[in-house]
Amino acid sequence: MVSLENLYISSLETCNLHCRYCYTKKTKNVLTNQQILSFVNRYRRYSNLKSIIFCGGEVFTLNSFPDLINKLNKLGIFITVITNGTIDRLTEIKNPNNCQLLVSFDxxxxxxxxxxxxxxxxxxKSFVRHALDLDFPVEIFFLITKESYPYLNSFNIFGLEKTYLIDRLGSLSSVQTQNVLKNYPTYPPKTFGCHQISLQSDSLIYPCCETNKPIGKISTPIKKIIKNYLDLVHQNPLCVDPDFYCKLKK
Ligand code: SF4
Incomplete structure (x- = not known):
């Protein structure tokens, strides 16, 4: 399924943590709120943009990030934030119902x-509790590694829904990987494929949040970005990056 109604934006790669399983390159690139808002406003002229997923790095290290969420919510855009949940700026977000939090746990x-x-x-865990008390929709992003694999079913934070992420550094066996992919809700969702227009902190646009083959730059005309994206999706309806996710999905 192709969705032009959703954007994925990685504002930065740096983070306040240094996790053993982190795969981001930790470049110093940062997209400003102005750059993001300008891109979003251009994009909205060509698509019925309904939601944006933000990821990093850790977006809550950016002082102005809650302000960006508030401005995007005002435009009627639902926000999802993937966060490590260690920086609590929750009270600065004015409309919790329109900001879903995916909090990562290992x-x-x-x-x-x-x-x-x-x-x-x-x-x-305290961050999740606070978010629930403030009425944010919250889900757990459960990173599955060789250490956490035995807890696939039993891991539980306040009874919340879990989305499973497979360790990209390859600590799982292929049998374990297949089990998670086949039997658990993984990210990106299976019905969604990997397709989504992704603006990364290097100001390049990718057809998926996991690929390294750009289809444009932040300044590229939106019409051209959408055309490049749709061309790729039609060539490969299951996945735009056979080097990564398709291999896992087989
Ligand atoms: S919280 Fe995420 S981005 Fe930050 S170091 Fe850990 S894995 Fe990397």
Whole structure:
């Protein structure tokens, strides 16, 4: 399924944590609110944009990020934020109902803190509690590694829904990977494929959040970006990056 109604934006790659399983390159690139708003406003002229997923790095390290969410919500755009849940700026977000939080966990406390640093499990769990108290929709982004695999079914944070992420550094066996892909809700959702127009912190536009083959720049005319994107999607309806996700999905 192709959706031009959703954008994926990675504002930066830097983060306040240094997780063992992190795969971002931690470049110093940062997209400003002005750049993002200008791109979004141009994009809206060609698409019925309904939602934007933000990812990093850690977007809450950016002082002006809550202000960006508020401005996008005002345009009627639903926001989803993928976050490690260690920086609580929640009270600055004016419309919690229109801002979903996907908070990443690596499994039980001993595993999570071994990967992410001591104290971070409790910090992220408190963040989730606070978010729920403020009426944010919250889901858990559960990173499946060889250490967390045994907890596939039992891991639980306040009974919240989990979306499963497969460790990209390859600690799972192929049998374990197939089991997760076939039997658990993974990201990106299976019905969605990997397709989504993704604006990354290097100001390039990609046809998927996982590929490294750009289809344009932030300044490229939107019509051209959409055409390049649709051409690629039609060539490969299951996935635009056979080097990564298609291999996992087979
Ligand atoms: S929280 Fe995410 S972006 Fe930050 S270091 Fe950990 S895996 Fe990387």
């Amino acid at each position: 499994g039980p406390k001993n595993i999570h803190d071994h990967n992410r640093g001591v104290g971070n499990y409790d910090l992220s």
